[in-house]
Amino acid sequence: MADAWLTSLITKTPQEGFELAITLSRRGVKYTQPDVSKLKELRPTYAESADSLTAASHVVAVNFQTVAAANNYWR
Amino acid sequence: MADAWLTSLITKTPQEGFELAITLSRRGVKYTQPDVSKLKELRPTYAESADSLTAASHVVAVNFQTVAAANNYWR
Amino acid sequence: MADAWLTSLITKTPQEGFELAITLSRRGVKYTQPDVSKLKELRPTYAESADSLTAASHVVAVNFQTVAAANNYWR
Amino acid sequence: MADAWLTSLITKTPQEGFELAITLSRRGVKYTQPDVSKLKELRPTYAESADSLTAASHVVAVNFQTVAAANNYWR
Amino acid sequence: MADAWLTSLITKTPQEGFELAITLSRRGVKYTQPDVSKLKELRPTYAESADSLTAASHVVAVNFQTVAAANNYWR
Amino acid sequence: MADAWLTSLITKTPQEGFELAITLSRRGVKYTQPDVSKLKELRPTYAESADSLTAASHVVAVNFQTVAAANNYWR
Numbered sequence: 001m002a003d004a005w006l007t008s009l010i011t012k013t014p015q016e017g018f019e020l021a022i023t024l025s026r027r028g029v030k031y032t033q034p035d036v037s038k039l040k041e042l043r044p045t046y047a048e049s050a051d052s053l054t055a056a057s058h059v060v061a062v063n064f065q066t067v068a069a070a071n072n073y074w075r
Numbered sequence: 076m077a078d079a080w081l082t083s084l085i086t087k088t089p090q091e092g093f094e095l096a097i098t099l100s101r102r103g104v105k106y107t108q109p110d111v112s113k114l115k116e117l118r119p120t121y122a123e124s125a126d127s128l129t130a131a132s133h134v135v136a137v138n139f140q141t142v143a144a145a146n147n148y149w150r
Numbered sequence: 151m152a153d154a155w156l157t158s159l160i161t162k163t164p165q166e167g168f169e170l171a172i173t174l175s176r177r178g179v180k181y182t183q184p185d186v187s188k189l190k191e192l193r194p195t196y197a198e199s200a201d202s203l204t205a206a207s208h209v210v211a212v213n214f215q216t217v218a219a220a221n222n223y224w225r
Numbered sequence: 226m227a228d229a230w231l232t233s234l235i236t237k238t239p240q241e242g243f244e245l246a247i248t249l250s251r252r253g254v255k256y257t258q259p260d261v262s263k264l265k266e267l268r269p270t271y272a273e274s275a276d277s278l279t280a281a282s283h284v285v286a287v288n289f290q291t292v293a294a295a296n297n298y299w300r
Numbered sequence: 301m302a303d304a305w306l307t308s309l310i311t312k313t314p315q316e317g318f319e320l321a322i323t324l325s326r327r328g329v330k331y332t333q334p335d336v337s338k339l340k341e342l343r344p345t346y347a348e349s350a351d352s353l354t355a356a357s358h359v360v361a362v363n364f365q366t367v368a369a370a371n372n373y374w375r
Numbered sequence: 376m377a378d379a380w381l382t383s384l385i386t387k388t389p390q391e392g393f394e395l396a397i398t399l400s401r402r403g404v405k406y407t408q409p410d411v412s413k414l415k416e417l418r419p420t421y422a423e424s425a426d427s428l429t430a431a432s433h434v435v436a437v438n439f440q441t442v443a444a445a446n447n448y449w450r
Contacts, residue, residue: 057103207253
């Protein structure tokens with residue numbers, strides 16, 4: 001990808017770290033399906049499936065592990 | 076999200092840490108589907124599916140790893 | 151939850167640690183579906199599905215990572 | 226469980242560690258479904274499904290992480 | 301594989317690290333299915349399935365953990 | 376298993392480490408289904424399913440975490 005979207009894993013607060021984990025999760029999708037209109041098309045279906053939402057939350061949890069470790073858990 | 080819901084990963088007890096892991100897992104869902112009424116609608120179905128419950132417990136386990144490490148395992 | 155069910159991640163033996171990991175996995179389910187009668191109802195189906203059992207063992211494995219690290223691997 | 230099946234995570238070789246990871250994965254199943262005859266009944270179906278075998282290998286991989294860390298990677 | 305495609309886990313920036321995680325995820329697929337024409341054939345189906353995209357993002361997240369740790373989180 | 380197939384997690388390069396992760400993933404399958412002819416039979420189906428390939432890559436990613444940590448990330 002041409003744009004610089006990830007210059008650091010360091011965030012000021014845990015919440016910002018969680019939100020960065022969400023960005024990482026979405027980027028993981030976008031590298032596979034870069035067509036944004038296609039992604040918008042898919043959204044309603046999976047945002048209304050409990051299992052899809054759990055799977056999305058799982059990916060965020062894995063990325064949050066990385067961000068939290070990078071920030072030494074904001075201790 | 077506008078509200079500050081995650082200011083620290085530090086908890087007093089392991090059990091509070093586990094409950095924070097549950098909060099993180101639910102927030103992971105809510106960032107994808109912010110419509111609370113929709114989430115309530117989905118709840119009965121997945122709360123009565125054994126596989127959905129196992130998947131939910133899996134996400135909690137991943138988030139609990141993060142919280143437990145942050146708290147140096149409450150040693 | 152009102153009761154105190156998790157006061158420490160430290161166990162005397164690896165086996166007790168593994169059993170704590172099972173407790174954590176079950177609690178992860180119970181926070182989502184607190185109705186015990188419902189859980190008992192679901193049990194026969196998933197206890198007889200190989201894939202559900204593998205998924206349950208997966209969650210235990212993730213929680214066991216946490217408990218084992220907490221105990222410095224009982225070295 | 227009454228029997229002592231896990232007294233240490235330390236193994237002499239990585240291969241023994243991998244085999245311990247397999248034991249842990251199977252025990253994770255057995256705590257949920259302790260009826261051995263039922264487990265034998267389920268075996269043919271999932272041992273002939275590629276996706277079930279991949280899922281089984283996934284659980285072994287997670288448990289192997291734990292055992293390998295416990296053994297300081299046999300360095 | 302004959303070609304040398306992975307000589308280091310060290311990257312200059314987190315974003316390059318994320319992109320390396322994507323390469324690792326794709327290589328994990330390619331070792332199992334080395335027939336590139338077959339992979340291209342499969343692409344449209346899974347790039348239009350929300351759940352497949354989430355699963356792909358999950359693998360990237362796991363590989364990103366490895367790359368981020370290798371780079372000491374670019375701190 | 377009778378043969379010694381895993382004597383060390385140390386590899387000379389990251390790529391060899393990745394290939395060891397693939398070996399570990401396959402062995403995880405083989406301990407559950409040791410019948411090689413059966414495994415060959417299953418291969419075409421899952422090697423042509425995008426989701427199965429992603430799941431296989433996921434297991435490789437988990438095992439690669441272990442191998443990379445064992446090698447101190449080849450730093």
